[in-house]
Amino acid sequence: MKKAPLKKPLVCILDDDEILTRMLVSQLERRQYRCLPFLKTEDFLVHLDNQEKADIYIVDFFLDSKKSSGLDVCRKIKSRHRAPVIMLTSNKGTDTIVSCLNAGADQYTVKPCNSNELVARMEATMRLYGAAPEFPGPGPDLADRYREHFSVNWLLRTLTVNNGTNVRLTEKELALFELFVVAADSTLNRRLAYGAIYGIEMDPLNRAVDILASRLRRKLQGLDAGIDIVTIRGGGYMLVLPQSEVGADVPS
């Protein structure tokens, strides 16, 4: 029997540096990837919400956008798709790397990057997701798990629940919410959340995440849809959904 030809994996690239982006496209297309480059964050977010899911996302850490940083974009991808993300950074600073990983990035690479190294990192990461060229077929989207409960409009920053009511979130509240979505039924650690949102290590006395969680909790309770945030003593927070396996067994 004849084997069906393998579909080329789709790589979505977001970097406002046109030269670097074009170079990445050239290097990856040479290696049999399909590339979808974006120079503007807004265009990328529209695509993320409406178009074909990529097999892997490559996102620059430092984006020339007043609205979103690379960390914001990484969280958005992770709260929407079960797909690997590689962050491109210009420095090897621990804070940068830690915040990339805390925001959900699977890998990072320092620019200007060696194409062989980048491709090796991409393929290693895609293997873990079952989306490497030899194993096509992405896993289920995280967003699908939550569709019956709510939807998020990232551009307007609104959260709409299934009873039709909605609430506008601040950028940081939305960032925290995205992290809850990625954490699914696990506890969201305060320190990791802080790093993923603010891009720096958290001072142990800093209460920013607690304040943010409290504000978000009030807004969620105001929607009257049974969605809530519970505090896990000594750990962090967990998102609880109504009559769902997600957050059903909340430790007391």
Added chain:
Amino acid sequence: MFLHEALIFDSEQLPAALETREEEVLQDFYALFLEQLVELQRALATATAQRDKANFRLLAHKLKSSSLLVGAMRLGAALAALEESCLSCADADIDALIARVIETSSLTSTAIRARLQQTVL
């Protein structure tokens, strides 16, 4: 390596990064980089007039990686030094570093144009 020791233009860098010596492709990249250099010089002049340090950092960051990719090694190093200085708030160095970036970008531009003309001839 000291800033002045870095090559103004390493013509082997871009073909190595792109893994091609196809002249048309290389020229496209050089032309795009030259356009960005002009924009950088213009934006630096504006930022200098306004003493806009945040913008210096942004400009330096924006072209740093591209410079290294196309082989503008000295400019890449000068931009990295400017970005670093903006981050560490070392005000005293910034004027000298901007002057260095402007001077190096001009030398780089000349070198890349010469490389493009060589090909035409």
